[in-house]
Structures are given as C-alpha cells and as structure tokens.
Amino acid sequence: MRRWFAVTVAATAALLAVAGCTAGSGSDGDLTGGWAMIGPAVPFRPASGVCHENLPPDGSMETYRPVPCTELHLTETFGVREATDAPVPPAPGSAQSREAYERCAQRADAYLGGPWREARIGIRVFWPSRAGWRGGARWYRCDVTEADPDGLADRSRTGSLAGALRSASPLRLGCFEPQVTGDTVRAMAPVACTKPHRAEFVGLWRAPDVSYAALNDDRTDSARGCRSAIARYAGVPDDDRVQYRSGWISYQPSRTEWQLGERRVRCFLWFRDRRLTRSMRDAGPAALPVH
Incomplete structure (x- = not known):
C-alpha cells in the first residue's frame, strides 16, 4: 500500500512540474484533490443464508465459494456469530470450540423448525484461517448439512433447509x-x-x-x-x-x-427376523410382547 501511494504522489508531482504549476499558483495545497482517504482494511466475514458446493477445510476467504441454495450444494450457512478474542483460532476440542458448536446446535433447531438431532441433519462449524484471525477476523460460521444417521457422510441437495423440519419431512428419522x-x-x-x-x-x-x-x-x-x-x-x-x-x-x-x-x-x-408394518410409538406391551 505504501509503495503504491508513493508512486502515485511522485507521478502527480511530475505532472505538476511539466504543466508549470506550483503550490503557490492557485493550489490549496490539498494533494488528495478532494478524494476521500482510504479507510482501514475490514476483515473478511462470510454471509449467512448462502450455500456451498463443498465442505472447506476452514472459513477462509480463499475457500469461500458461495452458491444459491437452489443449486446443488453440500452445506448451508445459517448463522455467523462473534467469537471471543484469542491469539489463534480455537483448537478442536477446546472450551471455545465446544461452546461455539453448542450455540450453533441450539440455533439450528429454530432455523430448521425442529430438533436436528432427530433428523438426518449434521451441524458444521467453521472458523477463520490463522491468517484471517491475525488480520482481525473474530467470528465462527454455523452450517447445516443433510447427513446420514451416523453423521459420517454428508449429502448434496438442492433447496434451503430453512424450516425443513416444521412439518412431516423425509429428513426426520423414522x-x-x-x-x-x-x-x-x-x-x-x-x-x-x-x-x-x-x-x-x-x-x-x-x-x-x-x-x-x-x-x-x-x-x-x-x-x-x-x-x-x-x-x-x-x-x-x-x-x-x-x-x-x-x-x-x-x-x-x-x-x-x-x-x-x-x-x-x-x-x-x-428386530433381526420380525418385520413391522406400523410405527411402534405408544404401541404398548401387546405390540412388543416379551419373547
């Protein structure tokens, strides 16, 4: 930034000299010419309500490739929250990372319209990269995915998950x-x-x-x-x-x-051998006899 500014000022001074102008010939001494000064750099912060084709290794700007949720995607950002200050991004398993996960998990129920842990849903938390953290980024990103019951595999989908559990849904575990x-x-x-x-x-x-x-x-x-x-x-x-x-x-x-x-x-x-054709919710002892 300093090198660019120095070159610009030098070039401006050269043009003034060629034109035969000096600071005393009608100039107000304002070398900026009325242009606003460049403000301080603002750390990158992701947006909420967007989707992503892949699960990135972190929440850095370099891996940030949002797509509309109407397109095929793997994960959906439903919240970006402020993070506590620390020298580096919280390590997995730390108190800060666990607190962030808990907050994302709690907020997910409201976003989805039902308890996510009782559905084929997974919660993912992303932090800024170390470089972004050094640059002042202090946030964590809450994402939701369609997942298998074991939580080991995520599935690509189209359409937002917002409100997906408010009524009967194939995502609910049944x-x-x-x-x-x-x-x-x-x-x-x-x-x-x-x-x-x-x-x-x-x-x-x-x-x-x-x-x-x-x-x-x-x-x-x-x-x-x-x-x-x-x-x-x-x-x-x-x-x-x-x-x-x-x-x-x-x-x-x-x-x-x-x-x-x-x-x-x-x-x-x-059941290893028995097959049912109804739900066992409130079925009672007669439907589940002792064998």
Missing part, C-alpha cells in the same frame, strides 16, 4: 430397513412405516462424558440408554424385560462431534 452383519450395521435405508421394516427411531439418550474410545469399548451404557428410549417411545415398562421385547441399534456421535461436546446418541428399536 422407520428403516437395516443391513446388519453380526453386530455391525452396514446401512440404514429409510422406508415408510407402513411398509415392511425392521427398525424405527425411538429417541435419544445422553452418554456420559467419557473418552470416545471408552464409549466404543463399553456397550453396557448404550444398551441401557437405548432400551430406556425404546420403553418411553413404545409405552412399555422400563425394566429388565425390555431386552426381550426388541433389539436395539445406536448411532453415537461421530468422533468430530464427540470432540465438540455432542453427547446425544440416536437409538432405534430393531
């Missing part, structure tokens, strides 16, 4: 036909609850604040949490006999979500 090998769920294909299916979303349970490895290694808490969710959903006694009424499938948060403080586990009732 009934599924799972592909299960041993104790591993390979896929969960959504189907109408009036069609033959073997699994149904029943709700969430909040896992304890343990390490991610501990959550994976110990299935006791997941079994207890999801069986209680099944009992509440189906309207059966929450006792030791729930395990003899149906099986269960759980989708815990992804490793990234867990690092950000997400503890809500998605639970499904599941």
Whole structure:
C-alpha cells in the first residue's frame, strides 16, 4: 500500500512540474484533490443464508465459494456469530470450540423448525484461517448439512433447509430397513412405516462424558440408554424385560462431534427376523410382547 501511494504522489508531482504549476499558483495545497482517504482494511466475514458446493477445510476467504441454495450444494450457512478474542483460532476440542458448536446446535433447531438431532441433519462449524484471525477476523460460521444417521457422510441437495423440519419431512428419522452383519450395521435405508421394516427411531439418550474410545469399548451404557428410549417411545415398562421385547441399534456421535461436546446418541428399536408394518410409538406391551 505504501509503495503504491508513493508512486502515485511522485507521478502527480511530475505532472505538476511539466504543466508549470506550483503550490503557490492557485493550489490549496490539498494533494488528495478532494478524494476521500482510504479507510482501514475490514476483515473478511462470510454471509449467512448462502450455500456451498463443498465442505472447506476452514472459513477462509480463499475457500469461500458461495452458491444459491437452489443449486446443488453440500452445506448451508445459517448463522455467523462473534467469537471471543484469542491469539489463534480455537483448537478442536477446546472450551471455545465446544461452546461455539453448542450455540450453533441450539440455533439450528429454530432455523430448521425442529430438533436436528432427530433428523438426518449434521451441524458444521467453521472458523477463520490463522491468517484471517491475525488480520482481525473474530467470528465462527454455523452450517447445516443433510447427513446420514451416523453423521459420517454428508449429502448434496438442492433447496434451503430453512424450516425443513416444521412439518412431516423425509429428513426426520423414522422407520428403516437395516443391513446388519453380526453386530455391525452396514446401512440404514429409510422406508415408510407402513411398509415392511425392521427398525424405527425411538429417541435419544445422553452418554456420559467419557473418552470416545471408552464409549466404543463399553456397550453396557448404550444398551441401557437405548432400551430406556425404546420403553418411553413404545409405552412399555422400563425394566429388565425390555431386552426381550426388541433389539436395539445406536448411532453415537461421530468422533468430530464427540470432540465438540455432542453427547446425544440416536437409538432405534430393531428386530433381526420380525418385520413391522406400523410405527411402534405408544404401541404398548401387546405390540412388543416379551419373547
């Protein structure tokens, strides 16, 4: 900026000399000629209500390529919030990053019109790059995506997700036909609850604040949490006999979500051999007998 300004002033002085003009020959001494001075640089800040074709590594201006939400896109920005000051952008898993995720997750429910954790939805948080942060950028970006129930894969779509959960929506978790090998769920294909299916979303349970490895290694808490969710959903006694009424499938948060403080586990009732053609919501003990 200094080099450009110096060249400009020098060039202006040269032109004045050629024209035979001096500061004393009618000039007011204002070398700017009435032009407004250039203001201070303003840090880049993304816009809300726009969509993006890809999930960038960060929220830097260099990776910022917004597109209309009517076009095919992978993620949608629904909020940009002020960040607390710090020497560098918050590291994943830090208190600041977890607080930002929690605020984005809370705001997402209002934006979508329903609880996002009970739908095929994911929340993504983007921070400025280190260079942008050094330049004064102090914000974080809240994005929402259409995702698989396990939160590991995002899906491209057209159309905004604003208000997508205010009424019946195929994004809401409902009934599924799972592909299960041993104790591993390979896929969960959504189907109408009036069609033959073997699994149904029943709700969430909040896992304890343990390490991610501990959550994976110990299935006791997941079994207890999801069986209680099944009992509440189906309207059966929450006792030791729930395990003899149906099986269960759980989708815990992804490793990234867990690092950000997400503890809500998605639970499904599941039958290995029996197929249902109705929802088990408030179905009662007769619909889920003890076997």
